[in-house]
Amino acid sequence: MKIGDSRWGVGRAARLGLAVATGLGVLLGLVGPFGSYMNGAAPMRVLYWVVSLWAGWALFGLTLPLLARQAMRRGLSPWLWAPPSVVLLAAPMTLISRALAQMVWGRTFEVGLLEWFGQSLIVSAVATGAILWLMSRPPAAAGTAAAAPLSADPRDRLPVHLGREVICLQMEDHYVRVHTPLGSDLVLMSLSQAMAGLTGVEGGQTHRSWWVARAAVVGAAENGRNLSLRLKGGLTAPVSRARVAPLRAAGWF
Structure with a gap:
């Protein structure tokens, strides 16, 4: 299946994005990358990373579908338009995640904005890449029941x-x-x-x-x-x- 297949609806993609954001947030909170392992106990780190990834999911979830629609009209592959989009969206995500960190730990960090942007870019790229990869795979069949026959009318397969x-x-x-x-x-x-x-x-x-x-x-x-x-x-x-x-x-x- 290619990305953009009609079997991936808007609601399903949104749920997938939230699941990836939550799972990645918990993982990062436990691992503590970019020196965050020094910022207190694991529960606080998990809280920060999950909320930060949720904020990113909201930002990217509102913006990327609009960009995807324009790209699809021009026949562009997601691997052409997604990388520059991630770079641009990582900028506001840098400010959001930095503000969240200061709210959680109540102090100013020594990490500069440019380095923080690089960290936000890495996390954003990993999350977006995971979502695109999952969406490029065919959904698993539910149980062992035979799949319902697809309609012969292509309009019935459109979102x-x-x-x-x-x-x-x-x-x-x-x-x-x-x-x-x-x-x-x-x-x-x-x-x-x-x-x-x-x-x-x-x-x-x-x-x-x-x-x-x-x-x-x-x-x-x-x-x-x-x-x-x-x-x-x-x-x-x-x-x-x-x-x-x-x-x-x-x-x-």
Whole structure:
């Protein structure tokens, strides 16, 4: 499964993030990294690290989904947009965790802000990497019961927040990226299966890797001998030479 598969809903990802933050916070509290083992007994360290990781979970949990949605619309891999995002978000996390430390232990620390930022960056990178890795794995089946058959309609496999209006389908390896006005998501099926499952939607295959809903077409663009369709949401779908004549005859452009 790829990150972004529809079987990972918003609520499930949020619960996963909270679980990772709590578990990592307890572990760091017991180990006491970055010299925190010198700051009193283990219960206080665990309290600090868990609350600090919860604060980070809230900060990253509110920001990363917005960045992920924009990245998915552009077809970017999480491993391209996530690292710079973590670096940027580690800056406010530095101030939050430092303030929490002063509240818990009631004193000013000798560690400078730059060093503290490096520590926050390490913890943020580990937590985010763990979440992305877990989300890239297929969810375990519940018990030994047979899995329910997946719907043939790709819209039934989309997260609720993406709606059911399909702009186009884009083949990616063994997956199909379903584009909607609210973003996109990957579903595990072939392009031919996805096209067959989109009952009641007028559209056509414009390329061996693309299917387009006719209502989503807002114009056409020519670049030499290459033709593409401009779609709602700023998307562009290529048109193969073999499909130019049939689409033109059907009045698509």
